[in-house]
Every structure is written in C-alpha cells, then in structure tokens.
Amino acid sequence: MHPAKGEKHWIIPDGYIPPTSAGSLTSHESVCVLNLSSEEALLNLTIFFEDRDPIEDILVVVPPRRTKHIRTSTLSKGGTSIPVGVPYAIEVLSDIPIIVQYSRLDATQAENALMSVVGYPIK
Amino acid sequence: MHPAKGEKHWIIPDGYIPPTSAGSLTSHESVCVLNLSSEEALLNLTIFFEDRDPIEDILVVVPPRRTKHIRTSTLSKGGTSIPVGVPYAIEVLSDIPIIVQYSRLDATQAENALMSVVGYPIK
Amino acid sequence: MHPAKGEKHWIIPDGYIPPTSAGSLTSHESVCVLNLSSEEALLNLTIFFEDRDPIEDILVVVPPRRTKHIRTSTLSKGGTSIPVGVPYAIEVLSDIPIIVQYSRLDATQAENALMSVVGYPIK
Amino acid sequence: MHPAKGEKHWIIPDGYIPPTSAGSLTSHESVCVLNLSSEEALLNLTIFFEDRDPIEDILVVVPPRRTKHIRTSTLSKGGTSIPVGVPYAIEVLSDIPIIVQYSRLDATQAENALMSVVGYPIK
Numbered sequence: 291m292h293p294a295k296g297e298k299h300w301i302i303p304d305g306y307i308p309p310t311s312a313g314s315l316t317s318h319e320s321v322c323v324l325n326l327s328s329e330e331a332l333l334n335l336t337i338f339f340e341d342r343d344p345i346e347d348i349l350v351v352v353p354p355r356r357t358k359h360i361r362t363s364t365l366s367k368g369g370t371s372i373p374v375g376v377p378y379a380i381e382v383l384s385d386i387p388i389i390v391q392y393s394r395l396d397a398t399q400a401e402n403a404l405m406s407v408v409g410y411p412i413k
Numbered sequence: 414m415h416p417a418k419g420e421k422h423w424i425i426p427d428g429y430i431p432p433t434s435a436g437s438l439t440s441h442e443s444v445c446v447l448n449l450s451s452e453e454a455l456l457n458l459t460i461f462f463e464d465r466d467p468i469e470d471i472l473v474v475v476p477p478r479r480t481k482h483i484r485t486s487t488l489s490k491g492g493t494s495i496p497v498g499v500p501y502a503i504e505v506l507s508d509i510p511i512i513v514q515y516s517r518l519d520a521t522q523a524e525n526a527l528m529s530v531v532g533y534p535i536k
Numbered sequence: 537m538h539p540a541k542g543e544k545h546w547i548i549p550d551g552y553i554p555p556t557s558a559g560s561l562t563s564h565e566s567v568c569v570l571n572l573s574s575e576e577a578l579l580n581l582t583i584f585f586e587d588r589d590p591i592e593d594i595l596v597v598v599p600p601r602r603t604k605h606i607r608t609s610t611l612s613k614g615g616t617s618i619p620v621g622v623p624y625a626i627e628v629l630s631d632i633p634i635i636v637q638y639s640r641l642d643a644t645q646a647e648n649a650l651m652s653v654v655g656y657p658i659k
Numbered sequence: 660m661h662p663a664k665g666e667k668h669w670i671i672p673d674g675y676i677p678p679t680s681a682g683s684l685t686s687h688e689s690v691c692v693l694n695l696s697s698e699e700a701l702l703n704l705t706i707f708f709e710d711r712d713p714i715e716d717i718l719v720v721v722p723p724r725r726t727k728h729i730r731t732s733t734l735s736k737g738g739t740s741i742p743v744g745v746p747y748a749i750e751v752l753s754d755i756p757i758i759v760q761y762s763r764l765d766a767t768q769a770e771n772a773l774m775s776v777v778g779y780p781i782k
Contacts, residue, residue, distance in 0.1 A: 295658050296547070301419070303480060303514040304445035304529060322550035324584055324625040338447060338480045357549060357584045357625035379447040379480035389656050391549040395642075395649075396518075396527055403518075403772075404642055404649040405527040406550060408656050410512050410534075412418050424665070426726060426760040427691035427775060461693055461726045502693040502726035519773055526649075526764075528773040533758050533780075535664050541781050542670070568673035570707060570748040603672060603707045603748035635779050637672040641765075641772075650765055650772040652673060654779050 292355060294327035300390040300409035302380040305337070307363055308396045309375035317398060320359040321380060322391040325352040331388050335365060336381040337372055345370055352388065382409065415478060417450035423513040423532035425503040428460070430486055431519045432498035440521060443482040444503060445514040448475040454509050458488060460495055461502040468493055475511065505532065538601060540573035546636040546655035548626040551583070553609055554642045555621035563644060567606040567626060568637040571598040577634050581611060582627040583618055591616055598634065628655065661724060663696035669759040669778035671749040674706070676732055677765045678744035686767060689728040690749060691760040694721040700753050704734060706741055707748040714739055721757065751778065 308317035325331040335348040348367045352358045362372055362380070372378060382390055390409035395402055431440035448454040458471040471490045475481045485495055485503070495501060505513050513532035518525055554563035571577040581594040594613045598604045608618055608626070618624060628636050636655035641648055677686035694700040704717040717736045721727045731741055731749070741747060751759050759778035764771055 295545075296656070299418075301447055301449075301512045303447040303512050303531075304443065304482065304516050306482075320550065320623075322623070322625065324547055324549040324627075326547075326584075326627065338449075338478065340480055340482065344478060355584065355590060357586055357623065359550065359552075359586065359623035377443075377445070377480065377482035379445065381447075381449065389547045389549050391653060391656075393550050393651060394527065394529075396525065398525065402642065402644065402649050403525050403527040404640065404651040405516060405529040406640075406651040406653050407514060407529050407531050408549075408653050410419070410514075410531050411656075422664075424693055424695075424758045426693040426758050426777075427689065427728065427762050429728075461695075461724065463726055463728065467724060500689075500691070500726065500728035502691065504693075504695065517773065517775075519771065521771065526771050526773040528762060528775040530760060530775050530777050533665070533760075533777045541668075542779070566673065566746075568746070568748065570670055570672040570750075572670075572707075572750065601707065601713060603709055603746065605673065605675075605709065605746035635670045635672050637776060637779075639673050639774060648765065648767065648772045650763065650774040652763075652774040652776050654672075654776050657779075 292326055292328045294386040296387040296389040297411035297413060298384050298387055299412040300382040301412060302392040302409050305378040305380050307372060307374040308398050310398050317396050319362045319394045321362060322359045323352050324357045324389045325354060327386055328354045329386060330354055332385045334383045338379040340377055415449055415451045417509040419510040419512040420534035420536060421507050421510055422535040423505040424535060425515040425532050428501040428503050430495060430497040431521050433521050440519050442485045442517045444485060445482045445516060446475050447480045447512045448477060450509055451477045452509060453477055454507050454511050457506045459504040463500055538572055538574045540632040542633040542635040543657035543659060544630050544633055545658035546628040547658060548638040548655050551624040551626050553618060553620040554644050556644050563642050565608045565640045567608060568639060569598050570603045570635045571600060573632055574600045575632060576600055578631045580629045584625040586623055661695055661697045663755040665756040665758040666780035666782060667753050667756055668781040669751040670781060671761040671778050674747040674749050676741060676743040677767050679767050686765050688731045688763045690731060691728045692721050693726045693758045694723060696755055697723045698755060699723055700755050700757050703752045705750040709746055
C-alpha cells in the first residue's frame, strides 16, 4: 500500500484561457495532479472570478498511482464552463493529499509561450 | 461564512514592465490575488527599486470570494507610477490572509513570452 | 565536510516531452539537481502516467558538490523510456537531502518556449 | 527601522547562460534579490557545475530597502566567470534574511522565451 502524500488544499490565483490560437498548437491550460496513494482521490474544484460568483463543486477523480493533467476548458458545472479571455482563479480541494501544478500554453501568436507554477498549498 | 486562507505578507523580487510591444498583445505584468474569505481584503503594496526610495502605501481592495488580477501599470501613488524598463520588486501586505501569484507577458518581439511565479510568503 | 541540505523527496506533477522540434534547438526537459554535500547522492525516480502503471526504480547518481541537469529523454528502466507527447509526472527520492528544479524547453515551433518550477518537496 | 525578512540561504538548481542571441534582446539570467531591511545585505554566492569544482565566495552587496537584479554574466571570482552554454547551479548565502527569485530570458532565436522561479529557501 502506498500512502497519500502532499496536501489536500491547493490554490492557483492566475487562471486564464487564451481566446485564440494561431500556430499548430492550441492554447490551453492544465491543472496537473499527482496521486501517489493506492486510493482514488476525489477533487472538488472552485473557480473564482473578478466580477461574478464562483462556480463551485466541479468534481474530478484521479485514480490511484496515476497523474491527471486536467484541461481547464473541459471543466463545467450545470452546463457552465470557464469563459475564455477572462481572468480567474482555481481552488482545488481533495479528500486525500495530492500534489498540484498548473501550466499554460499560450498559442495566441504563431509561436507558443509557456508558463508553469506549483500550486500554493494551504496547510 | 468562508474563512480567510493563505498569508498576509507576500514578496515578488523580480518585477519589470517591458517598455515595448511588437505583436497583437501588449506587454504587461499582473499581480494575481485570490481572496477566499467572505470579507473584503485591503492590500498595501510597496514598490522597491535598485537606485531610489520605495513607492509606499499603494492601496488595492479585493472583494470577498473574488480574484483580482492587478496590472502593475495601473498602480500609482501621488501621481507616481512604476516606470517601464526598470528592475523593481513588489511587497504585498494584506489585512487578511490571501494568495498571490505574479505573471509577466513580454511582447517585446512579435511573439510573446510568459513567466509566472507564486509569490514568496513571509510567515 | 559539507552537510547535505534540502529534502529527500520531490514531486513534479507536470512532465511532458514535446514530440517535435522545429527550430535550431531541440525540445527537451531537464530535472536539475543540486547536491550540496560532500557525499554522493543516489536518486531513485518513479515516472507516473495517466493510463498505465508507473515506471519505477530509475537510478541516478549525483556526485558530491555537483549539479546534474538530467534530460528526461535519457531515463529508462529495462529498456522502457518515457514516451514523447504523453502527460506524465515525476517522483524523485534521494538517500540524502538535495534540491530539485524542473525546466522544459519547447521548440515545437520555430521559436522556443520555456517553463520552470522548483519541485514540490514532501517533508 | 525595517527588520530583515525572508531567509539567509537560497538555492537555484537550474542555471544556464544561453550562448547566443538572435533578436533585439540579449539572452541573460538575473538573480533578483529584495532586501527589506534598513541594513545592507552581504551576499556570498557559490556556483556549482556538473564536472568541475565550484566557484566560491563571489560577494555581492544589496543596499538597505533596495532590490538588486544581478546579471549572472557579471559574476566572477579571481578572473573566472560563469561559462556560457554550460549547466550550473547557484547557492546564495546572505548575512541577513532576503528574498531571491531567478529569471532567464532566452533570445537564442528571434523571439524570446522567459522562465522564472522563486529560489528554494533552506531553513
């Protein structure tokens, strides 16, 4: 049995889905999760905005001993997904400890740009 | 009621507003803040330079349960704003715990470049 | 004698070897390790995937008072290496404390893109 | 009087000075330091390599209440500076607590690429 490692609560303040893609790659963001344990991890995501109420209770499962690179454009709740071109922030809660990294590929122009941060763990 | 989470004191040593933009995007930096609490957060920013005294007491409000992606070019105090093309550093103090990330889009050339860090929390 | 510093357990959730290179540079990732001590560090890496079992027990040695920037494309175990174009995650265990950073150069298009994070230390 | 804040010991495992520049910007790296205190900070840098002994005791002063964005290409000891195109790592020791971030601009190709990390603090 492999124990869970990391933290149960992670924050990414700078979320943004670039509205356009010009090159051979598509602009996208990923919330990259590693579940080191032998148990499934159940994630509950909240999306915060500048000028409207959060989208709450987006559920994602990460299988045991697996990583999951979650495209933020695939997240939705009750038919509402994250709008493109709008600043937002991400809160990840998990029932067991995990590790979270966030990366963005911006292909707004012909050549792509990349950024990445490890999420901020709330302890 | 949602409690405040994070830290009250954050540092970003590498600030820099690129002086020019060549592509379809404009060079800019953002200080991205998430306020998880049900209360407003009042931020007090200080801007440090290499060769002159800091600009102090720049005030920013982040509403409850909201994110704010603050363009550094919009910050000013007594008519003084951050000059472009000059290395500087940012200190963020908040009256309640928040989470801070810093991102820069450099569009000096036709294709953009991105970088991002979670701020360093002083505990 | 220089003591070991850092942590023995590091996580990088977002691994990805870009499948193509278009410019004068080759797409690659590096796991950058610093061993501050006067003793050799023995690393044991595990590679996690989204849809298959991990590759375990990849061994790497970092000499005393040296850095090692490990190209992930050079890692293999029993003839199995990390496939390109597939999301994965990296776990680094070391017998003595070290410090780990991860960087990716994406040269999929003519102009390169860079990202980097300090690994997440499990304490 | 402003107290010193941060840590006295910082590590950046992934250092690299790109050997060439093709665009209007020059490839470079910066070690960005913020000294929050009313006292001068005296830094002692060590540069680690993959295949040779470290360069030790490079001294840098950061004035009180100032930031300093140190170009790594300007660092030298006894006439020896950091060679371009070689993987290395950086250790920063300071006599008082400071905060350290590392950023790289790679202008190897016509369009620039950026990466940045907050250094890893040894506590």
